[in-house]
Amino acid sequence: MSTTALTGIGELVTNDPTHPDGDGSSLGLIQDAAVVVDDAKLAWVGRASAVPDTDERRDLGGCAVIPSFVDSHSHLVFAGDRSAEFAARMTGEPYDGGGIAVSMKATRAATDDELRALLARRVAEMHAQGTGVVEIKSGYGLDVDNEARALRIASEFTDETTFLGAHVVPPEFRASDSGRDDYLDLVCGEMLAACAPYARWIDVFCEPNSAFAFTGEESERVLRAGAGAGLELRVHGNQLGHGPGVQLAVSLGAASVDHCTFLSGEDIAALAGSSTVATLLPGVEFSTRSPYPDARRLIDAGVQLALASDCNPGTCYSSSIPFAIAVAVRDMGMTPAEALLAATSGAAKSLRRSDIGVIRVGARADLTVLDAPSYLHLAYRPGVPIAHALEWGPAAS
């Protein structure tokens, strides 16, 4: 493979505070920088004046470069449209998870090629906005074949696939008294066995404030079954109201608990003392007109944060991490630096990965160029497409 030097980087965000040329901040900023890429990996990072000889050179003309965003929470395998549900919410109708069955019906009816084409377009849309690795969940099939199909297709685009058969209880299991238990038996048995080969993670919508989602006890059963099948744990928790999700995630050593919109002091203390990342999803509160989580309080308590899109047809049909960053800064009390860290190294941590979300020798060359002199412009210029991820051929994920 040939080596390429990217020079003329006005401001390089490395997320590596130990780099000798850096400013020592958590972002590890290097001014007038360059990097060398070799076989889609970073081979050199430093000041442009010291860049080694390479086969090729590209001058970025002073643009800022950041680690590509890591989108650690998305529900991209779906068909259909729920814009009417969004409009109803904007007139005050609350979100309760009931619309997931609408997406389930449309997704079951779609062919593999239709789902693959929809997914390819959404992933390309994310890359065009600066995202590198994306986590993709199932959760709109809600039967054995369609959950396994969703994960097979998702695994064509990422290694970070998540089995979310416990998204909601599907309509066909809601009529009988034993329906919930019957569905949980299916999720923890035949469905898990069919899906585990195509998933790294298992997730559950742990939400006592939704009649369609799962209680703390039901969620624990699903997560323990997933762990028994070798899957790592993620949790949708505390989204619609106070609940057991955060405590459950921490008690089971989940990598991440996501939403965290309604937190008690005990929830925050549990998170601060754990290795579980709290993933905030600002686009969801924006699109459901819900209260924003208090990120400032979480950061000041020492909680590890991630930011992600939660791109899905029901609560946030946005694939834009720059949008999430702008909202996190404007409405959740994060500084631009904290928001960028949460959307890169923080999200990588929520995936328990150290080869992404950072610009360091040996890491993946997941690099995003900003049409701007500084990362500050991500929040300073909301809605403007300044970020795009560089492609280095058929990158792994």
Ligand SMILES: N=CN[C@@H](CCC(=O)O)C(=O)O
């Ligand atoms: N709350 C659960 N799951 C998704 C929404 C799914 C949907 O409404 O289609 C979320 O993370 O917000």
Ligand SMILES: [Zn+2]
């Ligand atoms: Zn979600």
